[in-house]
Amino acid sequence: MAGIRDREKRHFPLQQIQDVVNLFKDQFSDSDEPNLAFLSIVLGSIEHILTVNRAVPYNRDASKCIEPIFPVIQLDTIQALFTKFVTLVKSSVDLTQYPGDFATRELVKRVSDVIWSGLTRAYYKDKAHLQSLYSFLTGNKLDCFGVAFGVVAAFQVLGYKDVHLALSEDHAWVVFGKDLKETAEVTWHGKGNEDKRGQPITVGVSEKNWLYLNGQPVICSREIEVAAIVSAINPSINATTDSVEMGALQQELLWQLYDMGHLDKYPMALGNLGDLEELCPTLERPLPVQIFDKAIESAKTYYNEQHVYPYTYLGAYHCRKGNYREALKAWADAASVIKKYNYTREDEEIYKEFLEIANDLLPNMMKSVAGENASRLHGTSLLHDPEAYANFLRFYDGICQWEEDSPTPVLHITWAKQLVFSLGKFDPKVRNYIDIHGEGEEDEEEEEEDEEEEEEEDRRDLERKVPQKEVTKGRKRKRSHKNSENGDEYETKDC
Numbered sequence: 001m002a003g004i005r006d007r008e009k010r011h012f013p014l015q016q017i018q019d020v021v022n023l024f025k026d027q028f029s030d031s032d033e034p035n036l037a038f039l040s041i042v043l044g045s046i047e048h049i050l051t052v053n054r055a056v057p058y059n060r061d062a063s064k065c066i067e068p069i070f071p072v073i074q075l076d077t078i079q080a081l082f083t084k085f086v087t088l089v090k091s092s093v094d095l096t097q098y099p100g101d102f103a104t105r106e107l108v109k110r111v112s113d114v115i116w117s118g119l120t121r122a123y124y125k126d127k128a129h130l131q132s133l134y135s136f137l138t139g140n141k142l143d144c145f146g147v148a149f150g151v152v153a154a155f156q157v158l159g160y161k162d163v164h165l166a167l168s169e170d171h172a173w174v175v176f177g178k179d180l181k182e183t184a185e186v187t188w189h190g191k192g193n194e195d196k197r198g199q200p201i202t203v204g205v206s207e208k209n210w211l212y213l214n215g216q217p218v219i220c221s222r223e224i225e226v227a228a229i230v231s232a233i234n235p236s237i238n239a240t241t242d243s244v245e246m247g248a249l250q251q252e253l254l255w256q257l258y259d260m261g262h263l264d265k266y267p268m269a270l271g272n273l274g275d276l277e278e279l280c281p282t283l284e285r286p287l288p289v290q291i292f293d294k295a296i297e298s299a300k301t302y303y304n305e306q307h308v309y310p311y312t313y314l315g316a317y318h319c320r321k322g323n324y325r326e327a328l329k330a331w332a333d334a335a336s337v338i339k340k341y342n343y344t345r346e347d348e349e350i351y352k353e354f355l356e357i358a359n360d361l362l363p364n365m366m367k368s369v370a371g372e373n374a375s376r377l378h379g380t381s382l383l384h385d386p387e388a389y390a391n392f393l394r395f396y397d398g399i400c401q402w403e404e405d406s407p408t409p410v411l412h413i414t415w416a417k418q419l420v421f422s423l424g425k426f427d428p429k430v431r432n433y434i435d436i437h438g439e440g441e442e443d444e445e446e447e448e449e450d451e452e453e454e455e456e457e458d459r460r461d462l463e464r465k466v467p468q469k470e471v472t473k474g475r476k477r478k479r480s481h482k483n484s485e486n487g488d489e490y491e492t493k494d495c
């Protein structure tokens with residue numbers, strides 16, 4: 001692994017967002033890999049100054065907003081930290097004990113221990129700004145993602161090309177070896193769970209398990225690892241304020257990675273970009289909904305529809321915009337993904353996501369729609385819309401199916417109370433306009449229709465031989481439409 005070369009040095013000192021964008025562009029400009037440790041230290045040091053230690057001159061005259069500032073990042077600061085990381089990694093691992101081009105499980109565990117032992121004993125693990133090597137090298141603190149990323153960056157320093165980051169929607173681990181066939185835990189997950197560092201993630205562990213995305217995690221290349229640290233940028237200064245400069249830098253870098261195609265297989269990064277574009281739209285760039293749809297298409301194309309967040313990003317966006325029909329459809333689609341999983345105790349994050357939708361967002365949405373007199377009087381309200389009702393039922397059906405065969409229950413009395421509350425808001429007449437059948441029944445119906453078509457074909461044959469006055473027509477097929485991507489169909493008749 002080369003150190004910091006002229007290719008990096010010539011961009012310093014970094015004085016504005018464009019300098020950082022150019023530095024990143026340069027990292028992808030030739031055959032060498034982007035330098036993960038170096039880039040993480042750069043991003044972490046900028047984030048530290050813009051969010052944690054905002055040495056912004058306090059503006060006494062409150063009427064003038066504080067001029068956006070950008071810290072001047074000196075090369076020697078970055079160089080010192082990078083050297084510290086390289087020294088730590090190279091001095092802790094005696095590579096003569098690990099011959100061969102590919103990493104071994106023992107070496108992966110060793111490097112994970114090196115990062116692990118560099119952490120302070122006790123600290124709040126889910127605090128903000130603990131994701132970068134800047135945090136590791138200046139504060140000895142990393143979050144779950146940061147430890148996994150640190151292991152991959154360390155292997156790059158040691159000259160390995162096979163160790164890569166694997167990302168699910170709430171966990172991170174590494175893949176390594178010939179054809180990236182091996183997997184290993186390198187960090188902890190959640191609270192109160194023993195870490196399983198060094199262990200492989202077997203099919204038995206990942207099957208029907210949301211934490212491991214049923215074997216469909218994002219397997220990063222070096223470029224997608226850069227996208228991961230850009231996506232992990234946290235512009236928040238406190239619970240209510242974000243650094244405009246840090247958010248702008250993250251947005252710029254994500255568009256640069258997007259243009260190079262490095263977000264194509266990374267739905268969550270596309271979701272992050274969609275959220276940033278909602279806050280601060282970039283001229284001549286796709287709209288947030290288009291970006292969220294790209295994330296959905298990416299999850300369909302590369303991850304066999306096993307990812308939930310692309311739909312919850314879209315649903316949250318539509319809910320914020322008051323597009324309640326579209327929000328309902330996105331949430332029904334999200335539930336149609338989660339129903340393929342069994343809920344286990346380490347899935348709290350996605351549980352909280354669906355709990356908020358079912359017991360907070362949906363009821364409030366129904367309340368506000370029920371209050372809209374005009375649309376109610378004209379029957380154009382969502383409460384009269386059979387498609388909205390069908391999506392509402394599909395949402396809850398998905399959650400019930402999620403709970404089925406799960407070792408941990410999902411539903412409790414609050415879910416039931418909120419279901420009754422939301423369900424009761426729909427106009428009773430809407431129930432006359434939908435037919436419900438699962439995937440199994442639909443096959444029967446299709447068989448029936450196939451038989452009819454065969455009979456029809458026989459009649460036409462007969463007619464051609466013995467012309468008759470009239471031939472009875474097959475039964476008229478009701479208009480049916482795919483309400484979801486996974487084959488469940490809720491048929492609606494023309495109302």
Ligand SMILES: FC(F)c1nnc(N2CCN(c3ncnc4sc(CC(F)(F)F)cc34)CC2)s1
Pocket residue numbers: 144145167168169170171172228231232268269272309310311312313314316
């Ligand atoms: F509206 C909802 F769907 C969401 N809003 N923000 C969401 N995020 C925020 C960003 N986020 C992420 N964004 C990019 N990459 C990753 S990799 C990962 C798992 C772990 F942290 F590595 F363990 C999480 C994550 C997690 C999901 S989902």
